[in-house]
Every structure is written in structure tokens, then in C-alpha cells.
Amino acid sequence: MKIIVLGGDGYCGWATSLYLSAQGHSVAIVDNFIRRQWDHELGAQTLTPILPLSDRLRTWTRLTGKSIELFVGDVTDYEFLLSTVKQFEPEAIIHFAEQRSAPYSMIDRKHAVFTQMNNVVSTLNVLFAIREVQRDCHLIKLGTMGEYGTPNIDIEEGYINIEHNGRSDLLPFPKQPGSFYHLSKVHDSHNMMFACNVWGVRATDLNQGVVYGTMTDEIGLDEALINRLDYDEVFGTVLNRFCVQAAIGQPLTVYGKGGQTRGFLDIRDTVRCIELACLNPAARGECRVYNQFTEQFSKNVREAGKDLGMKVEIDHIPDPRVEAEHHYYNAKHSKLLDLGLQPHFLSESLLDSLMNIALKYRDRVDPTITLPQVNWREPRNERRLQANVAAGISVSAAQPGESRVASGKGKNR
Amino acid sequence: MKIIVLGGDGYCGWATSLYLSAQGHSVAIVDNFIRRQWDHELGAQTLTPILPLSDRLRTWTRLTGKSIELFVGDVTDYEFLLSTVKQFEPEAIIHFAEQRSAPYSMIDRKHAVFTQMNNVVSTLNVLFAIREVQRDCHLIKLGTMGEYGTPNIDIEEGYINIEHNGRSDLLPFPKQPGSFYHLSKVHDSHNMMFACNVWGVRATDLNQGVVYGTMTDEIGLDEALINRLDYDEVFGTVLNRFCVQAAIGQPLTVYGKGGQTRGFLDIRDTVRCIELACLNPAARGECRVYNQFTEQFSKNVREAGKDLGMKVEIDHIPDPRVEAEHHYYNAKHSKLLDLGLQPHFLSESLLDSLMNIALKYRDRVDPTITLPQVNWREPRNERRLQANVAAGISVSAAQPGESRVASGKGKNR
Numbered sequence: 001m002k003i004i005v006l007g008g009d010g011y012c013g014w015a016t017s018l019y020l021s022a023q024g025h026s027v028a029i030v031d032n033f034i035r036r037q038w039d040h041e042l043g044a045q046t047l048t049p050i051l052p053l054s055d056r057l058r059t060w061t062r063l064t065g066k067s068i069e070l071f072v073g074d075v076t077d078y079e080f081l082l083s084t085v086k087q088f089e090p091e092a093i094i095h096f097a098e099q100r101s102a103p104y105s106m107i108d109r110k111h112a113v114f115t116q117m118n119n120v121v122s123t124l125n126v127l128f129a130i131r132e133v134q135r136d137c138h139l140i141k142l143g144t145m146g147e148y149g150t151p152n153i154d155i156e157e158g159y160i161n162i163e164h165n166g167r168s169d170l171l172p173f174p175k176q177p178g179s180f181y182h183l184s185k186v187h188d189s190h191n192m193m194f195a196c197n198v199w200g201v202r203a204t205d206l207n208q209g210v211v212y213g214t215m216t217d218e219i220g221l222d223e224a225l226i227n228r229l230d231y232d233e234v235f236g237t238v239l240n241r242f243c244v245q246a247a248i249g250q251p252l253t254v255y256g257k258g259g260q261t262r263g264f265l266d267i268r269d270t271v272r273c274i275e276l277a278c279l280n281p282a283a284r285g286e287c288r289v290y291n292q293f294t295e296q297f298s299k300n301v302r303e304a305g306k307d308l309g310m311k312v313e314i315d316h317i318p319d320p321r322v323e324a325e326h327h328y329y330n331a332k333h334s335k336l337l338d339l340g341l342q343p344h345f346l347s348e349s350l351l352d353s354l355m356n357i358a359l360k361y362r363d364r365v366d367p368t369i370t371l372p373q374v375n376w377r378e379p380r381n382e383r384r385l386q387a388n389v390a391a392g393i394s395v396s397a398a399q400p401g402e403s404r405v406a407s408g409k410g411k412n413r
Numbered sequence: 414m415k416i417i418v419l420g421g422d423g424y425c426g427w428a429t430s431l432y433l434s435a436q437g438h439s440v441a442i443v444d445n446f447i448r449r450q451w452d453h454e455l456g457a458q459t460l461t462p463i464l465p466l467s468d469r470l471r472t473w474t475r476l477t478g479k480s481i482e483l484f485v486g487d488v489t490d491y492e493f494l495l496s497t498v499k500q501f502e503p504e505a506i507i508h509f510a511e512q513r514s515a516p517y518s519m520i521d522r523k524h525a526v527f528t529q530m531n532n533v534v535s536t537l538n539v540l541f542a543i544r545e546v547q548r549d550c551h552l553i554k555l556g557t558m559g560e561y562g563t564p565n566i567d568i569e570e571g572y573i574n575i576e577h578n579g580r581s582d583l584l585p586f587p588k589q590p591g592s593f594y595h596l597s598k599v600h601d602s603h604n605m606m607f608a609c610n611v612w613g614v615r616a617t618d619l620n621q622g623v624v625y626g627t628m629t630d631e632i633g634l635d636e637a638l639i640n641r642l643d644y645d646e647v648f649g650t651v652l653n654r655f656c657v658q659a660a661i662g663q664p665l666t667v668y669g670k671g672g673q674t675r676g677f678l679d680i681r682d683t684v685r686c687i688e689l690a691c692l693n694p695a696a697r698g699e700c701r702v703y704n705q706f707t708e709q710f711s712k713n714v715r716e717a718g719k720d721l722g723m724k725v726e727i728d729h730i731p732d733p734r735v736e737a738e739h740h741y742y743n744a745k746h747s748k749l750l751d752l753g754l755q756p757h758f759l760s761e762s763l764l765d766s767l768m769n770i771a772l773k774y775r776d777r778v779d780p781t782i783t784l785p786q787v788n789w790r791e792p793r794n795e796r797r798l799q800a801n802v803a804a805g806i807s808v809s810a811a812q813p814g815e816s817r818v819a820s821g822k823g824k825n826r
Contacts, residue, residue: 152582
């Protein structure tokens, strides 16, 4: 298939692009590299030394003989997007090109507005481009399980049959998103359902859980293909951050009592779910919703770390988010299994491999960037590089040994 | 009370500002006059000759001795909004400052993106301004009954208790909005619920039905206070448009079979609902939702017109919207009644007065602007002034007599 991956230089996008290329699909990446710019804004680099995209793509071609096309530009720029779609004529567009961090969206008003504008406009643009020039193209859009929040009833996949006062209807599942970022995905979902209805667009909304891991078969081929691994408080997803913390002997920063339950999946399952969606396109006018995760649990790295013989400490810090610490959680996720997904469950071997990666790149670990500095309750969070605050030195000179200072309890504002 | 009316120069905003001022409240209007700019963009002026806001305000002060403050600026400009809120210190902010036309949002991509950005950013800005400098201020935000769509179950006021697999929860009522405009209001509603939850903002989301009428006690005091009355295909709400069409003997442009049922209310009830919401503020952290309409019906102007002894013809034109022509509709609307609302029901006298206004300003009627030119099924509608298309003359020279040409059947694209 001819597939465009919007945001193909990012964490999930890069792994997906390689996987799809390896499966024989004709792949084009669209990216504007803003994710790399945020690294600089936040003073937080990926643990793994990722190469520039052009070098990554050259390596891929050298190793496999396969080439991936590249279109450099911003999806919120409609002229650029339209010309890309006209030129490549994709059968599927996978849309990862959104600001994906909840804490980033909660920094302050500008970050909240940016996140919603960037995400909503990019998805509107993709919908209009498909309608205008590529009507049978299937949109596969990354949503998040966080769109649902934590209702006291089972979470269905997108729609729920409601009986009320003797009548019934199949309606969109009510959404209770927990950050301006999660809200942007809810806005996208509503816009997509509408476009499917009025224009007959084919769409799949993948409400993805928290992704962990960094390695896939393709990425493992060569260090030049290495994927990003974020462990900072803003972009680091929880299991990745915990593994890096455990590997360097830093206490895990658990938010509150740590009783929050969420859906999780291995990045190797992300890429397979995306291909399954591509190979089984939605019908004309169908807005299909899949819950894309494989297991739900509270974060249990402490137990896993202990099993691996590591000493894992935990700092229970005040929860910077506004969320229920104890709640019912039972989310359905059978549709991708029905399409043939064979899940990789969280295992010691995965945690082991993640910790080994952290140990391998230990010199690159900045232990001062894991403590939360974005408090949901504040409308304006002035993030500071912790190294400056706690150690009086510039972040470029920060050493792993400073971690105990910077990660002290009670620093969460 | 000290009340800011955002969008106080518009159709509902002006009537509300005068009403609140007459009740003794201290009122400030915020407006950037973009609604008057859209008149020029669309080539469609209000039926009634509205004066510049400065003249309107001077007249109000001359007649009543009361003054209304004016802040000229754009609510999407946060610096401006923040300084206004700091200066006026409102106890309530009424937010009418959004692009409110569904057809306008469906013209093309630019209008869709503008509508969502303008509306979403303005509401985000208001939420941040309240949180940052006026935490007890009550936000009264205009939503729309169109957020709900037409589900096959009773529509509750904002929230519904759902029982599912033996558990239950009170959740946001599922939304199925029918245009990019209606979607923008759904986005706003989700953003508001979140801000109430994390910041303790007090908010009331008024899901208003279709407003009709133009006259209130205050507006009737002097012709210089006259309110706008839109009857064009883009901004004219259906009953207002039908009354103008009936008054000039033009067939009513009914979309499809005309079986669509909606909630309606008299503009005199709009202003009273707003005051009731002000006088009974939401609690800290509460996001209260009221369905603000008084009657639900299919548009029955034909019958009313006949009762008035008028000959009313109907053109059943292809529905430019994507909507069900026959559907279940039963929306609850008891909360404002519980607060004391005494509804004005649609009566012959109201229609009579509307038609009299149309007759009074008959020379200003442009019968070429009532036929829909925005088709929901198209991603790009190139609106043309019908006078140019049908009669080969400029719109400034259009005469009422051309109506039969311009309103011919089958012209809907």
C-alpha cells in the first residue's frame, strides 16, 4: 500500500515508518521536526542518540534496499499538505503529527492554545485534503485512551448503546479528558466523526494507551536507526521514565499513591496495530474507533525491578495532575485482537532490555529532568531547569550524581 | 452585579446588554465588530438599520441615564482580555463572542478553521483570565442545542446517568454536532468542564435553541437602539428568515421536507435566561448545563402566516445540510423554568410584529440572499452574490422584484 506517515520522525512515527517499509509498503514520511525543537525548549534530550532523519533514511536504504520518501513541512500548512497528498496519492494516511504530551499542554496558556490549535487544525487539514483530492484514502488517526477519562462504567470502543427512558441509541462514548492535550484529541474525534458522516471519509480513530519500549526488529538492525526514548517529566511516558530511573538508581517518581490504572502497550504492538488498521480499512463514511492497548495495570516497575534483583526505591510525590488515585477501570480492547493482533505483554525481558538501554546510554542521562514541574492546578508553570535551581550550575554540566539533590521530595509545585 | 458581555454588539449580545443595564446591573461590552465585517464579506446586511455601537450607547445613556462601558478588542487577544478583566473586575462574564453561523463554518476550509480557532481560543482565553485574575467570576457561555444532534433518546441537560453492565455513572451527554460551528461549541463545552474540574472555575453552559424575534422592551424605546435582524442564508435563523420571506411574498425556503424538529426561543427569553444564570451562579468547580429554549417544533410559519391572512408559498429545496428529515426529538429544558423563567411562546402576535418590521424595512430587503449557497457535502463552496449570477447586475442595484429569479428551484448546489 501507499502510506503517508505524518510525524514519521517521532517516537511512534519512526518505528511505524520502518515497520511498514519492511512489510513492503510504499512509505512517505511527513515531518517538520518540531519535536526536536521541543527537546531544546525543554532542555531535555532523548536518552538515545538519534540521528538526523536524513541519516536515518540513508541507513535504512543502505541496509534494506528500501527507500522511504520524505516531505518536510507542517501539516497545519494546507498548501503543503495538499500538494504532498496530490503528489504521493496515498491509500492510507497515518496521523501522528500532533503535540502528544499532556504536561506540555498544561505548562501555560500559550502551550494549551498551541496544542489545541496545532492538533485540531492538522486533523481538519487532513480531512479536507482527503475530501478534496483523495476521497478513498483511509485516515488512521492516533487518539488516546485518555479521551475517556476514568468513568465508573466499562469503557467501550468509541460507541456505547444507551438505553434511556424506554428508548435506545448507539452514541459516541462520553469523554472526560484530563488535560488540554487530551481535550485536543477529543476535539479531533468529534471533527472526524462529522467528516465521515457528511463527506463519506473512511477513518479509524486509534485510542492508544501508554506506549513503552523503544526497540523493534527494524530499529534493532543498526544503531543509526535508533528510536528516541524520552524519560523527562514532559514527554517521558511513565514506564519508560521508571525504567531509566531504576537503571540509574534514582527513586521512581510516583504521582500520589500510584493507584491510577491505565492501558499500556509495547511499541512493537503499536506498529502492528497500525498495519492491521491499514490492511482492514474503514468503509466509506465509517468512523471506526479501536482501543489500542494490550494490558491495563497500575505501574508495577517496582515489583519487576525487584524480580530483576535491582533495588528500586519510590518517591511518592504530590500528584501534579488532577486525577482520581483510586477508581474503577475496565476498558474494552477486542477489536484489534479480532483483526489478528498478537500482543507483546509487559515482561521482565522488556524491562530488562529497557534498563540495559538506559545503562548503555547512562552518560546521557540527565537525572534532573524527571521531577514534575508542571502542576495541573496552576494556570502558569514557569519551568526551570532543575540543575539551575538545585545545583546552581548549567544543565549542560549536570552530572548523574546530582540526582538526589534535584529529585528531593516536596519540590513539586 | 458587574457583568461583562463579550460580543455585546451582536444580535443576542446587544439585547442582553440593554436588558441587564435596565435591570440595574453594571455592564461592560467587549466587541471587535467582526460581525459587521462579515456583513460586508457576505454581501448581506441586517434588515434593520443598526447604528454604530457608539451611537447606540449614547442613545441608551440619553434615554435612561445609565451607561454601558465599552472595551474594543478581540477576545482571542489574551493581553487585551486580561487587562479588561483586571480593570472591570466582573462578577460574571457572558460569552457571546463567537462565530455563530453553521453555514459560515461550512463555506470552506478557511472558514471552518477560522470558526474553530476563534471560538475555541476565545473560550480558552476567558477560562485562563478568570483563573488568573478573577477566580470567583462566573462564566456564562453560550452553547447550542445543536451540540446534541438528534439522538434517538431523550436529550438531558448536559449530563446523563448511564447504566451499563451492572454499573452506573453520571456522564456528559454524548454529542453529535452537525457542522464545524456546532463542533466548535462541543470543543468549548469539553474545555469548560475540564477548567471547572482542575481550577474550580464556576461556569454555566447555555445550550441555546434557535432564537427568533428582534424586539425587547429596551430595544423598543427608540429606533436608534434597534437590534440586528438577519434573514440571509448564512446568518439568518430560520424563523426570522421565514418571516421576512413571508412579508415580501417570497416562497419560504424550506430545506428538504421540513420535518426537522428543533428547540426555539424568543429573544426576550434569551435575555431573561442570561440574567437568571447571573443571579444564580454556579458553585466553585461546577460546570452547569442548561438547555435554553422554550418550545420544540418543526417550523410552522406557513400555518401562522395563513392564520394572519397572508398567502404563504413554500419552496421545498434540496437540504443543503446533512441532517435527518424525520427523527425523534425530545429535549429536556426544565432547569431555567425552575429558576423562574416565564416563557414567551411563539404566537401570532410575535410573527405579526416580525412581519411588520419586515414590511417597515421592505426597501432594505434583498430577496437574493435567502437561497442557500453553502452545501454541507462540498468542501469548498464558492458563494456568489445571487444578483450577479441570476440577473447579471451588481448586488447594490438588486431589487426585490428579482426574487423569483434568484429563488428558483434547483439552484441549490
